[in-house]
Structures are given as structure tokens and as C-alpha cells.
């Protein structure tokens with residue numbers, strides 16, 4: 001477990017050292033994403049050079065709820081007057097919407113960079129978009145929209161932003177807030193889970209987790225030294241996710257009035273959750289590169305130990321992160337999946353889905 005005061009000091013060091021700091025928070029209008037936006041505002045508050053210095057922190061919030069976004073933005077601008085917070089409305093279950101939002105954000109960052117004759121960059125991408133659903137629902141792009149929210153849209157955000165992420169001086173840092181604690185289990189003969197037999201909640205989630213871990217690891221490998229990706233399990237954060245889900249009323253009742261109150265000792269407070277997510281932008285803990293030194297040497301990096309990656313190496317660029325910013329260590333099936341070509345198969349499948357939807361608007365398999 002990384003202690004919260006260590007997390008806070010690493011975040012403060014990040015805010016002192018990286019200016020401007022550019023972050024995109026998808027699903028930033030509520031819950032864990034909102035906590036991340038607020039942690040950015042609180043951490044960067046007062047860190048400009050004064051005299052109306054603006055834009056040393058730029059945060060792009062993506063979601064559908066404009067009213068919620070504007071309330072968060074007003075409060076963050078008060079907390080961090082030098083920060084610039086912008087909202088982009090988009091239904092992220094659709095890849096064409098992901099592409100539109102990405103193009104708008106890239107355009108703005110490119111203009112900012114051109115004005116300062118500096119390279120355009122994004123330092124931090126956090127993906128929190130998600131809805132709980134026991135059922136699947138096909139979108140007009142031919143994908144289950146919940147699968148898209150948890151996996152395809154998130155990986156498409158990384159892929160679209162890649163040129164700007166790898167331009168970040170510390171290497172771009174990416175977080176997918178989902179459930180790194182679940183043991184993955186891939187359905188290799190039905191990658192998009194068309195077969196109703198593969199559509200139980202358990203099978204879907206284990207498959208989403210497996211796809212996420214493999215694609216992230218593959219991206220880290222292909223962009224070694226320039227990209228760090230964390231799959232994060234935030235623990236139990238008392239958000240509104242259950243009430244905005246399409247679960248039956250009795251399950252909502254059970255969780256709202258029995259499970260949630262009884263589990264309060266295990267709740268992770270919003271403020272802590274936001275700080276711990278921001279910590280995943282820390283190159284001292286989650287570097288974009290494998291660390292070749294010894295464990296003892298790594299412990300001397302700014303008082304923060306380098307985490308172990310999915311591949312079991314020290315550092316490495318892809319991490320399965322616990323709610324306390326520890327890592328789960330090596331993905332058990334890692335070596336086998338890489339050796340038997342499964343990792344390549346999943347990478348190619350995902351890129352094919354992206355290409356087909358971009359070209360024809362729909363994926364058919």
C-alpha cells in the first residue's frame with residue numbers, strides 16, 4: 001500500500017514539475033471521474049506564476065451531462081483560477097463520437113502548442129465511462145454499447161490521442177478505471193461476445209478485463225519508454241453508478257439499503273480516490289519504461305518505489321493497480337498469451353474494429 005501522504009507529495013511534485021499539465025477525463029461528469037477532476041484542481045491550485053497566469057493546467061471533461069459538467073467546472077475554476085476546464089459532450093459508447101471529441105481536443109491542443117511554438121501533448125488520460133448492465137445492447141455500430149464503454153471506446157481514446165500522449169516529457173500516462181482485481185478469462189472464438197451463451201455478467205466482465213490487460217500491455221510494448229498504462233480497481237467508491245444502471249429495482253434496493261450501508265468501513269472516500277488516480281501520472285511510481293536496476297535502487301527514486309508491471313518486470317509500462325496504488329504483479333497467463341499469439345490476435349482484432357467502424361460506420365463479424 002502506498003500511503004496517502006506519499007501519494008499527495010508525489011502529486012504535488014508532479015504539479016510543480018510539469019507545466020502545462022494537460023489531462024483528459026472521460027466520464028468526468030460524475031463519481032470517480034469527477035473526483036479525478038477535483039483532485040487535479042486541488043493539486044494544481046496556486047501553482048501558476050501569478051499575475052493572471054492561466055492554462056498551466058488544462059483539463060478536458062468528456063461525458064453527456066452538460067449541467068453536471070458546468071457545475072464541476074465552476075467549482076474547479078474557483079479552486080484553481082489558473083486552470084482551464086472544458087467540457088466536451090459525447091456519447092462514448094459510439095466510436096464515431098469518440099473520434100469527434102478526440103479531434104476537437106487535439107485541434108485545441110495543437111493551436112495552444114502552435115501559439116507557443118511547442119509540441120502538442122497530453123500528459124494524462126483517465127477513462128471512467130461506464131454503466132452497470134446485466135444485459136447487452138447493440139449500438140448502430142454493431143458493438144454491445146457496454147462493451148464499448150468499458151473497452152473499445154477507452155482503447156480508441158488511447159489510440160487517437162497516442163501522438164500527443166507520447167509527446168509528454170514523462171511519457172503519456174493512461175488510466176482505465178475498471179476492475180483489475182478480476183481474473184481475466186478470454187472468449188477467443190467470440191471476441192465481440194455475439195453468442196448469447198457468452199453474455200452472462202461474469203463472462204463479459206472477465207473478457208473485458210482480459211482484453212483491457214492485453215491491449216494495454218501491447219500498447220506499452222509498442223511505445224516503450226513513451227507510454228504508461230494502468231488498469232485500476234478503485235475499491236468501493238460510493239458513487240451513483242448503481243442508480244444510473246439498468247439493474248432491476250430489487251437489486252438496486254438490496255445494494256442501496258443493505259450492502260452499501262453495511263460496507264461503509266470499506267468505502268474509499270472521493271477525495272482519496274481522486275488523489276490516488278492522479279498518482280498514476282507519477283513517472284516515479286509508474287514509469288513508461290522497464291527499470292533495469294535492483295529493487296533496492298528503485299526504492300530510492302524520490303522515496304517512491306517503482307511498481308511491477310503486468311509482465312512481472314520492474315516498471316515496464318503496463319500495470320494492474322490495486323485501490324491502494326500497489327500492483328497485482330504479473331498477469332498469470334501473460335507468458336502463454338504472448339507466446340501462443342493471443343496478444344497479437346486481440347491487438348489486431350481491436351484495430352480491425354476501429355478501422356471498419358471508421359470506414360463504414362459498423363463492425364460486422
Ligand SMILES: NC(=O)c1ccc[n+]([C@@H]2O[C@H](COP(=O)([O-])OP(=O)(O)OC[C@H]3O[C@@H](n4cnc5c(N)ncnc54)[C@H](OP(=O)(O)O)[C@@H]3O)[C@@H](O)[C@H]2O)c1
Nearest residue numbers: 027029030031032063064065091092129130236237239241
Ligand atoms: N464506484 C465503484 O465503487 C467502482 C468500483 C469498481 C469499478 N468502478 C468503475 O469505475 C468507473 C466509474 O464508475 P463510477 O462509480 O464513477 O460511475 P458513475 O458515478 O456512474 O460515473 C460514470 C461516468 O460515466 C459517464 N458515462 C456513462 N455512460 C456514458 C456514455 N454513454 N457516454 C459518455 N459518458 C458516459 C457518466 O457521464 P454522463 O452521465 O455525463 O454521460 C459518468 O461521468 C466505471 O467503469 C465502474 O465500472 C467503480
